[in-house]
């Protein structure tokens with residue numbers, strides 16, 4: 108029977124607002140001073156009233172529109188009730204039956220390399236809970252609660268169960284991460300939990316009416332790309348084994364959804380509890396908050412102001428600058444700043460492929476060694492563009508271009524600013540200009556040949572590689588000469604001798 112992996116992702120994104128979603132408390136990750144960023148509203152004191160943070164709603168709209176979602180003209184808030192020590196009100200303010208957005212999509216790369224639209228069921232806004240800190244020393248069972256995070260605005264983006272492999276799910280999450288950084292709506296710091304993900308995983312056997320599905324497992328709080336991929340792979344193997352041994356399937360009496368955690372050290376999921384159904388939460392409309400209306404004009408306005416999304420920009424880099432899909436990917440995956448840097452370089456250099464080679468190899472290597480961001484990189488995009496332009500115009504060789512680049516970097520370390528004008532000075536100081544004067548080059552070839560009787564003899568005896576010694580001599584005589592043309596000229600001269 109054919110076996111199909113079925114995966115859906117729920118991604119939680121902490122929005123980059125100054126204050127929390129329903130109160131004026133500062134919205135910053137601060138684990139060093141627990142319970143200092145709180146007030147009666149986020150502590151859930153009786154009588155305190157929430158007020159929606161307009162900025163959180165605006166950032167949510169931007170994201171949902173960029174995810175091609177429909178925006179609801181009318182949206183309201185609901186209370187999701189459950190008991191947990193990190194939830195002082197006894198309920199979480201969320202959106203249940205009328206989320207502010209629905210039915211969008213985002214492209215992800217499948218295992219065969221093709222790009223495919225993954226459907227997004229909905230994106231809704233909610234508040235985050237606090238954080239329980241458990242004593243892991245083994246000495247006691249003390250647990251503490253930090254409510255600094257309570258009330259952080261969270262955007263939950265729920266995909267349809269469209270993923271058919273762990274790699275595809277990871278690719279979607281990477282694309283989503285990139286889009287969110289392009290939009291600037293979240294700092295997307297996965298280690299600190301600004302972007303975390305739950306994966307719903309099960310297996311289907313057979314097709315159509317005879318289809319059998321294994322019980323759905325939700326793996327919670329995956330906070331790295333690697334964890335998402337590894338947890339899905341682990342679950343696929345585990346569920347297959349259980350099904351083959353027990354034939355337990357969805358719909359059997361007593362079979363319910365299960366919530367599992369991910370242990371990155373053991374590289375395995377572990378059981379937590381039976382998964383709640385929506386009815387367990389006793390959702391009901393929050394009477395303290397007014398519903399929100401969004402006009403079509405507002406949606407159109409936000410849409411018009413959106414930055415070019417990574418997927419469109421990647422395609423444009425391919426079509427406009429002649430990049431391979433691979434090169435376009437490498438540049439885009441470095442984030443918006445590097446993509447902007449590249450675009451400025453290519454506008455001046457007028458050669459997409461060469462500009463890509465320089466940026467992905469020389470610039471990224473140097474940038475990483477200096478652990479700086481591209482915005483602080485001492486050779487600005489316009490200056491690099493000017494170096495490459497001289498290579499493209501054959502004023503200097505590629506090798507000389509790299510020499511100019513290193514000199515500029517060395518000088519930047521001594522606090523001299525890299526500039527356009529400095530490029531030409533370095534070229535002339537070091538005699539890097541390509542010798543286009545054929546007369547001078549011919550002279551250099553002649554004298555190099557005259558100085559190398561042994562190499563000439565070897566060449567005449569059929570040893571092509573003997574030319575190498577003569578090339579070296581010519582390059583010392585005519586510094587900026589292009590090695591390929593020198594080689595051709597030497598062979599031509601030798602053959603005519």
Ligand SMILES: [Zn+2]
Nearest residue numbers: 130132146149
């Ligand atoms: Zn507060």
